[in-house]
Amino acid sequence: MQTEIIIAGFGGQGVLFAGQVLAYAAMDGGLHVTWIPSYGPEMRGGTANCTVIIGDEEIGAPLVKHPKAVIALNLPSLDKYEPLVAEGGALLVNSSLIDHQVARADVRVVYVPANEIAERLGDKRLTNMVMVGALLAATGALDMQVVKSALKAHLPAKHHKLLPANYDALDEGAQIAREALAQAV
Amino acid sequence: MAKELLKGNNAMAEAAIRAGCEAYFGYPITPQTELLEHMAARMPELGRAFVQAESEVAAINMVYGTACTGKRVMTSSSSPGVSLMTEGLSYIAGTEVPMVLIDVMRGGPGLGNIAPAQGDYNQMVRGGGHGDYKSIVLAPASVQEAIDLTVLAFDLAEKYRAIAVVLADGSLGQMMEPAELPEMQPLRKGTPDWAITGEPGRPRRLLTSIYLQPEAEETTNIRLQRRWLDVEANEVRYQETYLDDADIALVAFGTAGRVALSAVRQARAEGIKVGLFRPISLSPFPVAQIRQLASRVRSLLVVEMNAGQMLDDVKLAAQGACPVEFYGRMGGVVPLPDEVLAEILRVSTHPTADLNGHTRAAWLDRLEAGRGGN
Known part of the structure; x- marks a missing residue:
């Protein structure tokens, strides 16, 4: 059993x-787990993505x-990956920057105003964590508490003052996903 | 030691350091550069030598000089950079001094691109440079294996006074996976009995790759060939997965081996009896094992990120005992498991004998049809 996740956006997000x-x-x-970035000849502001595969056996x-x-x-990321998400999979859309509606009906879609939430929490750099929170709630790929512990364990100590805001961002993203998916059922 | 999340390039660099690498010479090239960067940061910290040379040609000759002193030494590069080093590799092989080369392969030929590929199989497995010599070539498929094989490469290079190559690709270099690094090995005290150390008073030692008398050069060649027979007898490495009851065996190395593993699992879920043979030592090649495998399966399916370079070695090893089919992607395209699964299904439903020698033409037809408008 494995879960494949692609995270895509602009460089710098x-x-x-x-x-x-x-x-x-x-x-x-x-x-x-494997993590692999796109590493083409790109620069800041260009597109960036990475693929994370989480599994309970050796990953191929x-x-x-x-x-x-x-x-x-x-x-551009939505345009590229909307057709590719597996049937029944989850599509987390940053609705702060994307005003398109997803056309596919066979995937679970969550619209997250991630930039607005991040700015309300005081730092637009929290956008990615808002989306990660939504992903966790939509897929159950990992336990929220494990992710929070991992942030604490692997962020350098000098950044630990940012942890509470990161936790809030994860929680808010997760809350939005839970509400959206509850409505969809 | 606990597992850490490590990028392949950094993991190989740190593994080399912990294996006692005392000198690194290189020149940056994507998708290998983090390896050099890691060395640039760590080697001076440890009081060891790091030089970013003015070119790959200079770097390999610095490696040559250091190798003659008996110190553990390495370089790393990616395909076009390795091509520039091949003259030096031949001199090093001819001088019978040990070194480690890590080649993080990218798309080619020519300047190509920075995407993962396996197009340098022939170059590395056949030695790379001019003259009669072979290098030991080890092909990792995960970050952990890249660490383990880097350490092994230093040991084998020394044991056989040969070049040991870790043949990775851009995918493995850029990927992060949990892996465990070895403990830091203490640096070896003293030097091998062939090393030149400038020590006055002891009998003269000579390291050279020039033997103007053909008979003397032939004597060296005989020594190299005899030593290679020992390598073939002792250093074959491979991994078998799901092969016990297999009708079809995939043969794939490195990243292609991982992709093949995913496809094999999917095919097993559909009830197809298929397994995976993954050569870890590409040189020496697991000839006897593949010969034996070919005699008990219905078909072999070779999967590579090139135009079928290992395919030739598999065919030689199989000696016609079963059909040998091929699927590959080139130029930096990494095959997806779905493509390999389709090939397994094809071989499973049409076990047509592929003994006519048209393997590549048939594959190119399928590849072009499958690419559609790409």
Whole structure:
């Protein structure tokens, strides 16, 4: 059993770090995990994505065609990955920057105004953690507490003052996903 | 030691340091650069040598010089950079001094691109440079295995006074996985009895790759070939998965081996009896094991990220005992498990004999049809 997650957006939106948080949490939770970035000849402001695969046995291919979950932080990412999410998978859309509605009816969609929430929490750099919170609630890929512990364990001590805001961002994202999916049922 | 989340490039660099690498010489190239960066940070901290040379040609000759002193030494690069090093590799092989090379392969030929590929199989497995010599070539498929094989490479290079290559690819270099690093090994005291150390008073030692008398050069060649027979007898490594009851065996190394594993699991879930043979030592190649495998399965399916370079070695090993089919992607395209699964299904439902020698033409037809508008 494995869960494949693609996180995609602009460079600078915390795409790679969000994936690493999931990878650290999976490792700390005793699971197998791979994290692999797109590493094309790109620069700040260009597109960035990473693939995280979490499983309970040795992971084979580090890339998949049809991921079980996608976080789309901007419109080009939604355009690219909407057709590829596995049937029944989760599509987390940053509605702060994407005003499109998802056309597919066979995936679970959650619209998260992640930039607004991050700015309300005091730091727009929390956008990625809001989306990660929504992902956790929508997929159950990892336990929220394990992710919070992983943040604390692997963030350098000098950044620990940022932990409470990160926890809030995770919780708010998760809350939005829970509400959205409850309405959808 | 506890597991850490490590990027392949950094993990190989740190593994080399802990294996006692005392000198690193290199030149940056994607997708390998983090390896050099890690060395740039760590080697001076430990009082060891790090030089970013002015070119790959300079770097490999610095490696050559250091190798002659008996110190553990390495370089790393990616495909085009390794091509620049091949003259030096041949000199090092001819001089019979040990070194480790890590090649994080990328798309080619030519300048190509920075995406993961396996197009340097032939170059590394056949030695790379001119003349009759072979290098030990180890192909990891995970970050943990990249660590373990880097440490092993230093030991084997020394044991056989040979070049040991860790042949990775951009995917493995850039990927992060939980892995465990070895303890820091103490640096070896003293030097091997062939090393040149400038010590006055003891009998002269000579390290060279120039033997102007053909008979003397032939004597060296005989020594190299005899030593290689020992390597073949002792250093074959491979991994078998789900092969016990398999009708079809995939043969794939490195990242292609991981992709094949995913496809094998999917095919097993559909009730197809398929397994995976993953060569870990590409040189020496597991010839006897593949010969034996070919005699008990219905078909072999070789999967590579190149145009079928290991395919030739598998066919030689199989000696026609069963059909050998092929699927590959080239130029930096990493095959997806779905594509390999489709190939397993094809081989499973049409076990047509592939003994006519048209393996590549048939594969190219399927590949072009599958690419559609790409």
